Amino acid sequence: MKALRSLIFLVIASLIACAQPKDADPTRDPAYTLSNCEFQFTTSNVCAHLIWEKRPTDQENGMFVLEFKNPDDGQFIDPRDQVAADLFMPSMGHGSSAVNVVKLSPGQYRVSDVHFIMRGDWEIRVQLKNGSTVLEQATMPYRY
Amino acid sequence: MAAVLPAKVWASACCGGAFSIPAIITGDDAGQLSTSFSQSKIQADVTANGVWLPRDASDVSQILKIDGAHIIGDRFQAGFSIPVQTRTREGAMGGTSSGFGDIALQGAYEYLPDWDYNPYRPKGVGFLTLTLPTGKTLEESLPEDGGLSARGRGYWAVGAGTVLTKSFQAWDFNSTFEVHHSFARTVGEKTYTPGYGGSFSAGAGWNTATWRLGGAVAWNQEEGVKVSGETQASAQRYATGTLLASYLMPDSWTAIVSYSDQTLFGNPTTTTLSKSAMVLLQKRWAR
Numbered sequence: 001m002k003a004l005r006s007l008i009f010l011v012i013a014s015l016i017a018c019a020q021p022k023d024a025d026p027t028r029d030p031a032y033t034l035s036n037c038e039f040q041f042t043t044s045n046v047c048a049h050l051i052w053e054k055r056p057t058d059q060e061n062g063m064f065v066l067e068f069k070n071p072d073d074g075q076f077i078d079p080r081d082q083v084a085a086d087l088f089m090p091s092m093g094h095g096s097s098a099v100n101v102v103k104l105s106p107g108q109y110r111v112s113d114v115h116f117i118m119r120g121d122w123e124i125r126v127q128l129k130n131g132s133t134v135l136e137q138a139t140m141p142y143r144y
Numbered sequence: 145m146a147a148v149l150p151a152k153v154w155a156s157a158c159c160g161g162a163f164s165i166p167a168i169i170t171g172d173d174a175g176q177l178s179t180s181f182s183q184s185k186i187q188a189d190v191t192a193n194g195v196w197l198p199r200d201a202s203d204v205s206q207i208l209k210i211d212g213a214h215i216i217g218d219r220f221q222a223g224f225s226i227p228v229q230t231r232t233r234e235g236a237m238g239g240t241s242s243g244f245g246d247i248a249l250q251g252a253y254e255y256l257p258d259w260d261y262n263p264y265r266p267k268g269v270g271f272l273t274l275t276l277p278t279g280k281t282l283e284e285s286l287p288e289d290g291g292l293s294a295r296g297r298g299y300w301a302v303g304a305g306t307v308l309t310k311s312f313q314a315w316d317f318n319s320t321f322e323v324h325h326s327f328a329r330t331v332g333e334k335t336y337t338p339g340y341g342g343s344f345s346a347g348a349g350w351n352t353a354t355w356r357l358g359g360a361v362a363w364n365q366e367e368g369v370k371v372s373g374e375t376q377a378s379a380q381r382y383a384t385g386t387l388l389a390s391y392l393m394p395d396s397w398t399a400i401v402s403y404s405d406q407t408l409f410g411n412p413t414t415t416t417l418s419k420s421a422m423v424l425l426q427k428r429w430a431r
Contacts, residue, residue: 093377119197
């Protein structure tokens with residue numbers, strides 16, 4: 001009887017220890033809020049986070065993934081508007097070659113053909129657009 | 145020999161050609177025609193706060209240039225400069241592109257003649273320049289090839305300046321000062337407003353009957369380009385040091401070889417620094 005009670009206790013304990021909420025996102029950063037996200041779109045109430053898949057070099061173009069999340073609950077969210085990105089060098093007043101933006105899944109976009117035409121201080125700019133009209137833009141500095 | 149001043153075109157920054165001053169007759173000739181070939185390689189990019197970032201991939205420009213000048217009357221002269229540029233870049237957006245750079249026209253007036261060979265007063269030639277945006281701009285070339293085919297600054301520009309020369313025994317001295325204004329241009333939905341720029345150079349040479357060995361340093365400054373809807377770009381500044389050797393051949397032919405280096409002088413900002421070599425052949429016609 002004592003052994004049976006120990007077995008039941010162990011089974012219950014192991015079940016509790018292994019339990020995880022099914023809606024948990026393993027990639028979610030718990031500190032990811034509207035106030036500290038990398039690309040902050042206040043009007044749309046969306047945060048975007050940049051994850052490099054391959055940083056650009058002089059020899060190879062780079063590639064990164066943009067993750068758009070709802071700052072209230074940290075869940076992936078698709079912006080209402082079209083997602084675009086470009087590279088700009090404020091000190092020189094010029095951009096770089098065009099990047100390619102492809103939607104991977106809801107809230108996730110891959111930006112490829114990332115190429116900086118010279119070394120220096122650049123901005124990676126992410127825009128929410130309606131056609132050719134930029135509705136909202138957020139930037140992140142990048143030293144190449 | 146002091147009369148032989150090759151046309152000046154300071155190496156490009158990030159994006160195609162820079163402001164160009166055609167050759168000016170500073171001697172007693174009626175006309176001159178020069179053809180030059182230069183090759184430059186970008187060494188580093190410099191940020192707005194002066195940090196040098198060396199380039200990993202090769203970025204080489206070759207410029208074949210024809211420039212000439214001829215007197216119009218006694219003290220007036222007119223000239224031109226036509227560059228053809230080939231740029232070869234290695235790396236992710238590598239390739240080769242060729243075509244015209246920005247063509248420049250010039251008029252000049254000898255406002256300070258040296259008819260009496262005054263021992264102190266220099267000879268002075270003032271000039272006006274007009275730059276035509278015949279080279280493709282960076283903004284135009286970015287969507288096509290990441291800027292590879294940018295061979296011009298891309299703005300109409302007017303400039304004014306002066307060249308002062310003086311010989312003293314076997315030595316000669318020269319100095320050029322110019323200011324220019326580049327006009328705004330709209331490409332796509334953006335308007336680019338470049339503003340003012342200027343340069344100052346000082347040089348000296350030592351002469352024999354047929355040889356001249358010389359050097360010069362030129363300082364350049366350009367206002368940052370204002371782009372509609374963007375924060376203003378930072379001012380561009382760089383200095384170019386040049387060593388050159390000239391050889392005077394029979395029948396008023398002159399050959400010049402030179403080496404220029406933008407990594408030696410000044411406190412560059414917001415620019416690209418290059419090293420370049422040039423050979424030039426010039427024919428002059430006496431009055």
